[in-house]
Amino acid sequence: MSTTQSPGRxxxxxxxxxxxxxxxxxxxxxxxxxxxxxxxGVDAVLLPDRITxxxxxxxxxxxxxxxGARQAPVQRLDAALAAAALxxxxxxxxxxxxITSAVTEPFHVATALQTIDHASLGRAGxxxxxxxxxxxxxxxxxxxxxxxxxxxxxxxxxxxxxxxxLEAIExxxxxxxxxAIIRDVATGRFLDxxxxxxxxxxxxxxxxxxxxxxxxxxxxxxxxLVRVRDEDELPxxxxxxxxxxxxxxxxxxxxxxxxxxxxLLWAELPLTRPDALASLPPVYDGVLxxxxxxxxxxxxxxxxxxxxxxxARARTTERTAAEATPADHTTGxxxxxxxxTLRHRLSLPEAVNPxxxxxxxxxxxxx
Amino acid sequence: MSExxxxxxxxxxxxPGVNSTTxxxxxxxxxxxxFSSFEHFARTAERGLFDYVFLAEGLRLREQKGRLxxxxxxxxxxxxxxxxxxxxxxxxxxxxxxxxxxxxxxxxLARALGTLxxxxxxxxxxxxxxxSDAFHGGNFRRGGYLDLGERYERAAEVVQATKxxxxxxxxxxxxxxxxxxxxxxxxxxxxxxxxxxxVIVQAGDSPAGRDFAAAHAEVIFTxxxxxxxxxxxxxxxxxxxxxxxxxxxSLLILPGAGFVLGDTEAEARANADEIAHQQISGPxxxxxxxxxxxxxxxxxxxxxxxxxxxxxxAKLRRGQVRQFGDPQATAAAWRAKAERExxxxxxxxxxxxxxxxxxxxxxxxxxxxxxxxRDRVSDGFVLVPHLTPSGLDEFVDKVVPELxxxxxxxxxxxxxxxxxxxxxxxxxxxxxxxxxxxxGA
Numbered sequence: 001m002s003t004t005q006s007p008g009r010x011x012x013x014x015x016x017x018x019x020x021x022x023x024x025x026x027x028x029x030x031x032x033x034x035x036x037x038x039x040x041g042v043d044a045v046l047l048p049d050r051i052t053x054x055x056x057x058x059x060x061x062x063x064x065x066x067x068g069a070r071q072a073p074v075q076r077l078d079a080a081l082a083a084a085a086l087x088x089x090x091x092x093x094x095x096x097x098x099i100t101s102a103v104t105e106p107f108h109v110a111t112a113l114q115t116i117d118h119a120s121l122g123r124a125g126x127x128x129x130x131x132x133x134x135x136x137x138x139x140x141x142x143x144x145x146x147x148x149x150x151x152x153x154x155x156x157x158x159x160x161x162x163x164x165x166l167e168a169i170e171x172x173x174x175x176x177x178x179x180a181i182i183r184d185v186a187t188g189r190f191l192d193x194x195x196x197x198x199x200x201x202x203x204x205x206x207x208x209x210x211x212x213x214x215x216x217x218x219x220x221x222x223x224x225l226v227r228v229r230d231e232d233e234l235p236x237x238x239x240x241x242x243x244x245x246x247x248x249x250x251x252x253x254x255x256x257x258x259x260x261x262x263x264l265l266w267a268e269l270p271l272t273r274p275d276a277l278a279s280l281p282p283v284y285d286g287v288l289x290x291x292x293x294x295x296x297x298x299x300x301x302x303x304x305x306x307x308x309x310x311x312a313r314a315r316t317t318e319r320t321a322a323e324a325t326p327a328d329h330t331t332g333x334x335x336x337x338x339x340x341t342l343r344h345r346l347s348l349p350e351a352v353n354p355x356x357x358x359x360x361x362x363x364x365x366x367x
Numbered sequence: 368m369s370e371x372x373x374x375x376x377x378x379x380x381x382x383p384g385v386n387s388t389t390x391x392x393x394x395x396x397x398x399x400x401x402f403s404s405f406e407h408f409a410r411t412a413e414r415g416l417f418d419y420v421f422l423a424e425g426l427r428l429r430e431q432k433g434r435l436x437x438x439x440x441x442x443x444x445x446x447x448x449x450x451x452x453x454x455x456x457x458x459x460x461x462x463x464x465x466x467x468x469x470x471x472x473x474x475x476l477a478r479a480l481g482t483l484x485x486x487x488x489x490x491x492x493x494x495x496x497x498x499s500d501a502f503h504g505g506n507f508r509r510g511g512y513l514d515l516g517e518r519y520e521r522a523a524e525v526v527q528a529t530k531x532x533x534x535x536x537x538x539x540x541x542x543x544x545x546x547x548x549x550x551x552x553x554x555x556x557x558x559x560x561x562x563x564x565x566v567i568v569q570a571g572d573s574p575a576g577r578d579f580a581a582a583h584a585e586v587i588f589t590x591x592x593x594x595x596x597x598x599x600x601x602x603x604x605x606x607x608x609x610x611x612x613x614x615x616x617s618l619l620i621l622p623g624a625g626f627v628l629g630d631t632e633a634e635a636r637a638n639a640d641e642i643a644h645q646q647i648s649g650p651x652x653x654x655x656x657x658x659x660x661x662x663x664x665x666x667x668x669x670x671x672x673x674x675x676x677x678x679x680x681a682k683l684r685r686g687q688v689r690q691f692g693d694p695q696a697t698a699a700a701w702r703a704k705a706e707r708e709x710x711x712x713x714x715x716x717x718x719x720x721x722x723x724x725x726x727x728x729x730x731x732x733x734x735x736x737x738x739x740x741r742d743r744v745s746d747g748f749v750l751v752p753h754l755t756p757s758g759l760d761e762f763v764d765k766v767v768p769e770l771x772x773x774x775x776x777x778x779x780x781x782x783x784x785x786x787x788x789x790x791x792x793x794x795x796x797x798x799x800x801x802x803x804x805x806x807g808a
Contacts, residue, residue, distance in 0.1 A: 073539030213425030
């Protein structure tokens with residue numbers, strides 16, 4: 001179970017795939033792009049998302065929008081549902097929907113990710129974004145509107161809420177031990193209730209009392225990805241497995257890496273410049289490739305991704321040689337297992353259920 | 368079908384739930400959580416040309432006497448994401464989930480269901496439930512914030528806001544909804560629905576629930592499954608439609624129903640008896656008796672008599688709709704039945720709690736279902752099998768062909784592929800005053 005294997009020896013390539021950039025917002029278009037990325041050897045696809053848009057130019061009644069050319073309204077798919085639908089269609093690529101903690105209940109985030117993990121046989125990841133745009137909070141009824149908005153205080157509150165959400169989500173993910181379902185006909189018990197634990201979490205703005213309604217998923221804890229730009233966002237990294245360091249970040253890579261053991265650090269790169277991958281400093285463990293904001297997916301998506309994966313494999317070889325340890329499972333050396341999990345593919349240590357670990361430790365002392 | 372004496376029967380496949388109806392002790396019972404179980408179940412229902420597959424929503428694990436209830440199947444997926452995964456492995460069947468109007472936000476419901484419609488080509492539906500208790504609320508940001516009396520007000524506003532967001536989908540228009548319970552502003556970013564909007568299903572039974580249904584619902588999922596009681600419910604609810612200016616055919620009434628099959632009627636009855644004993648094990652019988660008696664009965668022998676003392680008024684089960692009426696009256700009725708028929712405690716529970724079920728040969732079951740729809744007990748049924756995931760297999764293999772032979776059931780899905788087309792429901796009239804299509808392009 002537990003392992004001292006350090007993550008990130010292989011160099012990972014992930015694709016940021018905004019469903020708004022697809023030719024049509026359909027499952028066929030989405031799965032075609034994701035299967036192309038899978039075939040190119042990409043490790044994971046991140047699905048960006050948000051609950052609301054700026055009004056399309058000229059479409060509002062009050063006419064407040066600018067004078068620019070009229071743009072087609074954004075059409076996007078809910079990322080969690082899109083990832084779930086991709087679960088049975090793709091076979092090895094990781095599926096990482098972006099979910100906004102200021103909008104979606106921690107309980108719904110936790111159970112949605114467990115369900116995607118079940119449907120993909122262990123390939124789900126969670127990209128949690130705080131939701132710093134006030135328009136997103138206005139789309140839901142869980143934030144009290146403030147009389148005199150204090151931007152700095154609101155930002156701090158939303159970031160704290162994101163950290164709290166991650167902690168609540170972790171507790172929900174761990175609330176069922178793997179062997180909680182016993183189906184004991186002799187006693188009539190389906191569950192061993194001693195192996196299910198309330199989240200019992202109280203954060204700054206909310207609490208979660210009970211256990212998850214979803215049994216432990218294949219990965220236990222799907223990898224958590226956050227994007228960090230400045231020092232205020234650094235506390236998110238302490239709850240993450242993967243940190244994407246923003247291209248314009250004001251915090252340093254080493255500072256982020258110090259936030260947690262086994263943390264993978266990914267750089268943001270434009271999809272059009274996979275060659276830049278080769279010149280990244282050695283501190284990085286992978287890249288998140290993204291098309292330029294607002295631009296559609298390139299026609300030669302597969303070529304661009306194949307170039308990036310080739311460059312990543314070269315880096316993997318360098319890193320492996322430098323550390324004189326066997327190659328791992330990232331890009332190009334996918335495990336022989338029929339269903340490699342995303343944690344496994346990224347060389348993250350297996351998630352150990354703390355209750356199970358404590359129980360086993362106690363049993364060991366009584367032998 | 369035009370020569371048939373029967374009206375078309377609508378069938379819905381209810382994934383077996385987290386209660387004693389679902390048998391887990393049978394060797395054929397599979398995982399209640401692996402996606403392969405959901406896939407098998409949905410594809411079987413699709414093979415049987417069902418209208419839709421239906422999933423409940425879990426918001427908290429059930430408790431009895433302050434501890435997790437451990438006798439029933441427990442643990443289920445997040446409704447919307449498992450439906451989305453099912454959209455990828457099915458082609459025609461509708462996908463409907465229960466989603467609380469209390470613990471879900473309208474802007475999230477609108478975009479999630481809008482996405483499910485986009486992923487499935489317009490096959491989605493929403494069963495609106497109005498849970499409001501503090502026990503479920505304990506898992507959510509606002510807790511049990513809603514008084515019982517406000518839950519239909521909240522439900523109505525959530526449905527209205529969600530419909531407004533759907534109407535604006537694909538336009539880039541801003542939607543503001545400012546009610547007493549819902550106060551939001553958003554620019555929806557999901558595509559416009561291929562079926563106007565997802566189908567609205569509702570399960571309320573109270574007068575307030577029936578009025579809500581008459582105003583908003585397109586399908587009612589009810590427990591009134593049989594005979595005169597079903598006919599009265601059918602007349603009552605369809606009668607309320609006129610007051611809201613709706614046509615009778617714009618609302619389908621689909622009660623939940625179990626079924627048990629056998630090669631002969633006697634064999635079917637024997638099977639039903641065996642299943643009932645699997646559903647109500649000794650410990651489950653005691654657990655249900657505790658709910659009526661309001662107190663711990665762990666020392667009671669389920670194969671002996673009912674408790675000799677009267678019930679006390681206490682709610683021991685949390686996280687589940689109360690299953691029994693007045694405890695004193697229930698206890699008195701059960702005691703009278705036990706004395707009259709010489710039944711043990713467990714046998715009384717089995718005899719009084721079993722769900723309405725159609726029991727017989729495939730032909731008998733098909734005929735009974737078709738007759739009930741012909742006699743306007745309902746427009747069809749939400750079938751609740753007792754086994755996961757294979758509980759529908761025999762029905763689809765044996766009863767569906769019988770229904771088809773009676774001329775009471777489709778032999779193919781309609782050419783137009785949305786859930787609305789499958790159910791024969793009208794498309795909604797555009798409610799938005801938004802930008803007409805094509806303007807300014």
